[in-house]
Amino acid sequence: MNGPGAVPIVVCVWDGLTYPGIDCSLRSPKFLKAVPPLWQVPLSGLFATIESAHPVFEAISDEATTSSRGHSVRLSVWLNKNKQTLFLAGDRMIDGDRYLAPQHDLPPIDPSRLTAINWDGVNFRVESQTSQRKPESIQAFMSSYLRAEEQFDVLIDDDRSGEASDLVGLQVDRSELVVTLVHCKYSSAVIPGARLADLYEVCLV
Incomplete structure (x- = not known):
């Protein structure tokens, strides 16, 4: 060749x-x-x-x-x-x-490592920003949040059916490609809660 x-x-x-x-x-x-x-x-x-x-x-x-x-x-x-x-x-x-090698004996996530996000202005019942770029949607908020808090070479923002994730961040770190996947899901009520219907929505897609 x-x-x-x-x-x-x-x-x-x-x-x-x-x-x-x-x-x-x-x-x-x-x-x-x-x-x-x-x-x-x-x-x-x-x-x-x-x-x-x-x-x-x-x-x-x-x-x-x-x-x-x-x-x-x-x-x-x-x-x-x-x-x-x-x-x-x-x-x-x-x-x-x-x-x-897979690690099957990993301990649960330490709660002290979790950081709560300020969701002010977000309508939890609106998942996708659609072509209208709805600013109150979960997807629009997470897109803005990731661009402000993370460093990506490419951030793919897509909510069509069959996508790998709603937001896909790509970053080249020397010889490694670091991929960040963020999948957005709405709440069935105005106030989020531990509802079985919402669990099914997240896990059975």
Whole structure:
């Protein structure tokens, strides 16, 4: 591929033959339990990870090479430079150098960390600002609140059916994309309260 922004084509060379890099995925050998864990590249033997949470690949058998734009390097060098995303059992994954695992034993939110918002001037029975930009709506208030209190590179303000959220804030933080989702729901009465109907409105959308 040529031209600005073109993605270089990576190929693997093994035993004198060339294979597209996309066909050389990592997979864990079946029924194999090893410490450190082993990953298999189908056409180049086995690779060991030195530490599963921060994988460093090294070959423990004959090794293939990779070639891109005329430069050839050993496959282990390429893997360590271009970190892979590995999906593991139990909803765990290794994303580059980060080991991510669900935390099912998190304690409840500490009430001292919650901040009450001043809702003066908001009609809790009006959820969407619609195309009329109703200033008394919950959505219009939250849009103004987020723009005043948070820092976003992009703030998407949308209330059409099927949207991911009424307000979506996007912020690039170095190599990370931080996404803030705010979903607005109205109250079935003028004064908000612990009503089952309102709970259904929020949870069963």
